[in-house]
Ligand SMILES: Nc1ncnc2c1ncn2[C@@H]1O[C@H](COP(=O)(O)OP(=O)(O)OP(=O)(O)O)[C@@H](O)[C@H]1O
């Protein structure tokens with residue numbers, strides 16, 4: 569709504585009849601706007617009118633019979649943060665009040681001595697325009713806040729939905745896996761080669777589903793701050809070896825050369841063995857997934873010469889690589905680089921999201937360097953000492 573659409577409702581608070589008549593005259597002379605003028609001769613009258621009328625602007629004289637303009641301003645602002653703009657009218661001798669009034673939230677001030685039609689018009693219309701703009705911004709802000717709350721509510725609904733679905737699926741899946749294993753082991757009678765082949769496929773599919781379900785459960789744990797690690801002192805090299813052993817067949821099937829270089833003299837570290845195994849498995853699985861047959865995947869474990877208090881594990885591949893502008897996003901929940909490779913491969917886009925959180929919980933960092941069509945190196949660090957111990961060594965003022 570523009571200012572000229574309807575009469576501006578202005579309350580003038582002044583007990584001097586001559587001044588009141590002058591303001592009235594000035595407002596009438598404004599050719600661009602019409603005004604509906606209200607008058608109050610005291611703070612009390614002003615308060616009553618203020619509460620009963622929807623005003624666009626107030627002009628408040630400093631000298632009032634029952635109070636002063638500054639106290640009235642404070643009173644009105646105190647009870648209504650979004651009060652319409654208040655312009656202070658100051659006479660000679662009380663200019664010092666101006667600073668206080670502006671600090672208390674007055675929209676403007678006018679010296680009674682220098683008042684003219686133009687000065688009054690400009691002050692009132694500016695103040696009303698600014699106030700309306702601010703109100704619009706505030707309304708938008710409130711609407712955005714509301715929409716945000718609604719999104720958060722829906723998000724938590726979805727989270728709890730897929731958390732319960734994951735748990736519901738886990739039990740029948742475990743039992744399916746167990747029975748497939750029983751049959752495969754020949755406990756239910758002899759198994760022909762063809763039956764074994766089919767059962768292997770069924771088992772592999774169940775395993776894949778189990779990975780997905782576990783990732784979904786981990787993801788909701790991260791969202792709700794419930795992902796925990798339980799550390800002990802272990803040789804990282806052994807954990808890497810075991811993760812690689814489990815993936816050797818997969819690499820062979822795809823025709824990828826999977827090798828590891830483990831620096832033997834690295835000390836034991838405090839880790840959650842199965843969680844670190846999960847991180848290494850995620851990184852190597854990704855490397856195998858995004859590398860074509862004939863490629864190489866190399867896992868290295870070594871101390872970091874630049875940061876001797878950390879040990880580093882890296883997984884390099886000669887695969888597709890990732891474009892620089894997408895590198896930041898690959899650690900986001902559910903993000904998958906939109907190319908034919910990732911969409912043709914299974915997965916939810918949770919592996920790196922979960923891995924990064926696990927590494928953070930260990931006090932380390934997970935990073936990546938990649939060149940499209942050349943390959944990628946994902947690496948993570950783990951502190952050599954227990955996290956609690958590291959904090960104990962930091963001076964108290966820095967740790968807090
Ligand atoms: N070694 C890699 N080479 C090329 N792209 C990769 C590599 N590792 C990850 N990416 C990209 O990052 C995305 C996210 O990886 P992430 O491991 O989180 O998910 P995913 O492997 O697609 O699915 P999930 O891990 O849930 O099975 C992948 O979809 C892929 O686009």
Ligand SMILES: [Mg+2]
Nearest residue numbers: 854915919920
């Ligand atoms: Mg993955």
